[in-house]
Amino acid sequence: MTRLKVVAANRPYIISPDDAAPLAAHFWxxxxxRVLDELTGVPPRxxxxxxxxxxxxxxxxxxxxLLGLVGIPLHAFPNLDMQSYKVELTIRAQGYIPHHEEVDIxxxxxxxxxxxxxxxxxxxxxxxxxxxxxTVVASGNxxxxxxxxxxxxxxxWRTIPPGNIVVAPDAPLLLSLRPPLYRTRPLAAGVxxxxxxVPVLGKDKHLLEDVLAGxxxxxxxxxxxxxxxxxxxxxxxxAERREFLTxxxxxxxxxxxxxxxxVTLAHPLAYTHRGGALVRRVIPQAAGLNNQFSxxxxxxxxxxxxxxxxxxxxANVVEIVGGVGLADEYxxxxxxxxTSDADGYYRLPALSRVAQLEIQVDDGGLHPTILRTLxxxxxxxxxxxxxxx
Numbered sequence: 405m406t407r408l409k410v411v412a413a414n415r416p417y418i419i420s421p422d423d424a425a426p427l428a429a430h431f432w433x434x435x436x437x438r439v440l441d442e443l444t445g446v447p448p449r450x451x452x453x454x455x456x457x458x459x460x461x462x463x464x465x466x467x468x469x470l471l472g473l474v475g476i477p478l479h480a481f482p483n484l485d486m487q488s489y490k491v492e493l494t495i496r497a498q499g500y501i502p503h504h505e506e507v508d509i510x511x512x513x514x515x516x517x518x519x520x521x522x523x524x525x526x527x528x529x530x531x532x533x534x535x536x537x538x539t540v541v542a543s544g545n546x547x548x549x550x551x552x553x554x555x556x557x558x559x560x561w562r563t564i565p566p567g568n569i570v571v572a573p574d575a576p577l578l579l580s581l582r583p584p585l586y587r588t589r590p591l592a593a594g595v596x597x598x599x600x601x602v603p604v605l606g607k608d609k610h611l612l613e614d615v616l617a618g619x620x621x622x623x624x625x626x627x628x629x630x631x632x633x634x635x636x637x638x639x640x641x642x643a644e645r646r647e648f649l650t651x652x653x654x655x656x657x658x659x660x661x662x663x664x665x666x667v668t669l670a671h672p673l674a675y676t677h678r679g680g681a682l683v684r685r686v687i688p689q690a691a692g693l694n695n696q697f698s699x700x701x702x703x704x705x706x707x708x709x710x711x712x713x714x715x716x717x718x719a720n721v722v723e724i725v726g727g728v729g730l731a732d733e734y735x736x737x738x739x740x741x742x743t744s745d746a747d748g749y750y751r752l753p754a755l756s757r758v759a760q761l762e763i764q765v766d767d768g769g770l771h772p773t774i775l776r777t778l779x780x781x782x783x784x785x786x787x788x789x790x791x792x793x
Contacts, residue, residue, distance in 0.1 A: 434475050434522070437470070437523075438469050438523075444759075453497075454473065462474050477516070486511065488511050489508075492505070493507060504588070535752045535763075535787045536749070539555070555752070555763065559762035564760055580738040584674055585733070588703050595695065596723070597691050598722055599722060601687070602689060604684065609630070610679075610682060611623065614677070618673065621669070635649065639677050651667045652670050695712050707754070761777070762775060763775070
């Protein structure tokens with residue numbers, strides 16, 4: 405024990421100071437993150453936040469896309485010299501989908517005398533936008549709508565090409581999902597394939613109460629023709645809000661089928677659904693050919709990028725599988741092609757993660773083909789692009 409003699413106010417004292425505290429007993433930035441826009445490579449503008457329910461860690465946000473979690477490592481990870489810890493966090497930025505990350509705090513053999521923070525470099529993905537417009541033919545000072553014009557994306561650039569170099573676009577091997585992806589899928593194991601859903605008519609059910617996005621429990625009017633493992637369409641009558649989800653657990657099954665039951669879903673709901681919404685069992689048809697992802701799909705993604713589009717030219721619903729412990733999921737899809745209506749208006753599906761795209765409009769030869777390049781403005785929910793012949 406160290407003993408020191410000190411003099412204060414002309415009086416001598418003998419003291420035994422505490423041993424120096426180990427590094428891990430001090431306040432640290434335990435997890436440090438730098439976030440950038442994946443399309444531009446610059447920090448997001450606007451509000452930025454980080455959240456975690458891990459005990460003993462608190463959020464901190466700086467400027468220039470810097471943020472993290474702070475705390476005393478010795479309190480948060482008391483046995484770090486013998487075991488690793490996992491910290492789940494969510495980063496949110498205005499105009500971006502939430503980014504969920506599971507951070508591995510690795511074993512440190514010298515802990516608590518030694519400790520080093522975990523550093524992350526993350527790319528945030530923009531919320532989707534809609535491209536819409538009108539196809540018209542000009543004659544003098546007037547325009548006339550052109551109906552039946554084929555509008556389709558023929559090329560994409562994932563990042564803006566340099567201004568002094570001609571960079572050919574990539575093929576548009578992408579789909580728009582509705583609802584967005586439920587779970588992050590590993591790039592090596594994730595697979596997408598067509599799988600149509602046929603409704604079982606005559607056994608309709610209804611939600612007995614409102615359910616919120618993120619909920620996994622439904623109260624249904626009955627369990628007629630429904631068993632655990634079946635797939636149900638929630639809000640089956642509303643194509644914009646319909647979700648195909650597996651009923652994992654049915655509480656109350658075995659009682660009279662006409663009685664209300666509680667159903668636990670394989671994934672949290674992506675949308676809010678009102679009480680009384682139609683719920684209908686569906687039967688999955690034979691699966692189509694597998695398509696590998698070309699870019700890792702994460703929860704919340706609206707657009708997914710593929711290496712191929714096998715069996716997808718006429719598909720309406722797809723099945724997404726892969727990943728340890730992850731339940732299969734099902735989504736309605738839209739391809740990036742459409743036809744202008746009787747008034748010349750068109751609307752492409754929700755688009756995200758594309759920095760620049762090439763759009764072609766034609767009607768098979770009656771009018772000249774128009775090819776336009778567009779850099780989407782993700783700060784605007786809708787981007788307007790008209791075609792004048």
